Amino acid sequence: MTETSRNVVELEIEDIEGIGPTTARKMREAGISSVMELATAVADELATDLGGSKETASNFIMAAQKLLRESGVLDNEFTTADVELEKRKSLLRCSTGARALDELLLGGIETQAITEFYGEFGSGKSQICHTLCVTAQQPPSDGGLGGGVILIDTEGTFRPERVDQIARARGLDAGEVLKRIAICKAYNSSHLELIVKSMGKYIDDFKAKMIIIDSIISLHRAEFAGRGTLADRQQRLNGLMHKLVRIAEIYNVAVIVTNQVQSTPDTFFGDPTKPAGGNVIGHASTYRIYLRKAGNDRVAKIIDSPYHPYSDVRFTVNEKGIDDTDETPKKKSKDAAEE
Structure with a gap:
């Protein structure tokens, strides 16, 4: 994980593909006000909060994690072991x-x-x-x-x-x-x-x-x-x-x-x-x-x-x-x- 606080601040829930104003409002009412919080959410709980299916909630969570990777906040899903070793040293x-x-x-x-x-x-x-x-x-x-x-x-x-x-x-x-x-x-x-x-x-x-x-x-x-x-x-x-x-x-x-x-x-x-x-x-x-x-x-x-x-x-x-x-x-x- 890299220190990219500026990118995190700039990201909004509405920036995630498939999330419109109504869904974003429901998330904020459920206490999820940032992309980082959505990325760590539990699919079952999110589905209950949104009144939708677990599959849809899982897609939102994965989309949030994808956005964080594209913004450099999270590492890519696949890395090589030598890169991982260097990261662990730091x-x-x-x-x-x-x-x-x-x-x-x-x-x-x-x-x-x-x-x-x-x-x-x-x-x-x-x-x-x-x-x-x-x-x-x-x-x-x-x-x-x-x-x-x-x-x-x-x-x-x-x-x-x-x-x-x-x-x-x-x-x-x-x-x-x-x-x-x-x-x-x-x-x-x-x-x-x-x-x-x-x-x-x-x-x-x-x-x-x-x-x-x-x-x-x-x-x-x-x-x-x-x-x-x-x-x-x-x-x-x-x-x-x-x-x-x-x-x-x-x-x-x-x-x-x-x-x-x-x-x-x-x-x-x-x-x-x-x-x-x-x-x-x-x-x-x-x-x-x-x-x-x-x-x-x-x-x-x-x-x-x-x-x-x-x-x-x-x-x-x-x-x-x-x-x-x-x-x-x-x-x-x-x-x-x-x-």
Whole structure:
């Protein structure tokens, strides 16, 4: 994806072939006010909003993506692997705040991808989110993304005092850091889905380069209880995650989600802790990282990745947020090896 903000601003929904004033008005009433938002829309939802068929809605979405490609905002559908490799070398990566964790992630949190952190309570998930709110705002030369942050809080765990402490401990202007973090408290699963559906507008408004959802599963897990509602819950989670995937790729932002865990009592060997949400969240997440407590420290372990090595590192939590331990290990930790 190339930086062509001027072209994006100049594009209008009416520029898309087959969309007239009436259809454009219906789209705007449904919250789709730009070509970028249409390109990330879900065909079923768009068909319902327009009162038409899914096929017609799919054609509009594909036409929007085609217009973005012709304008140089999106890459062509087919590229060669060598071109893709060069593009990936120039991808922005955001520091987590701990050198060891950055090395585990081969440079930090990537844009155009979903990074999932899961673990028990107290394993460091929310602390990573608070730290990323600070590090993402630093310029790329300092390991940041040079943009704002959108944080969706579904568990009531966000504390601005903690961000203020982390920013001050890292020698940054805490007031300016806090101004560039947009907080939204989601109170039910429908509210969360609506926020994500309108995310394109919020990204533009807050000039965001990172989206954090802490946590992705808590609201759906609370509202859809019992096996009878499992299929509906998973389908809605599936739509939510795939919407986030498209947003990450088209808007060139980093998406961070935290996930809860569940225990599997029938596990006699190994760790019985499993991420909640099943395969729906697992397949949609680009990178999946398991966090657990290890005394006063924490251990992060790569569980799923297209190219990261499956290893683990230790880090700690202090006034700087996520930070390296006094002696950052250069190889697999003894704690993990004993498992």
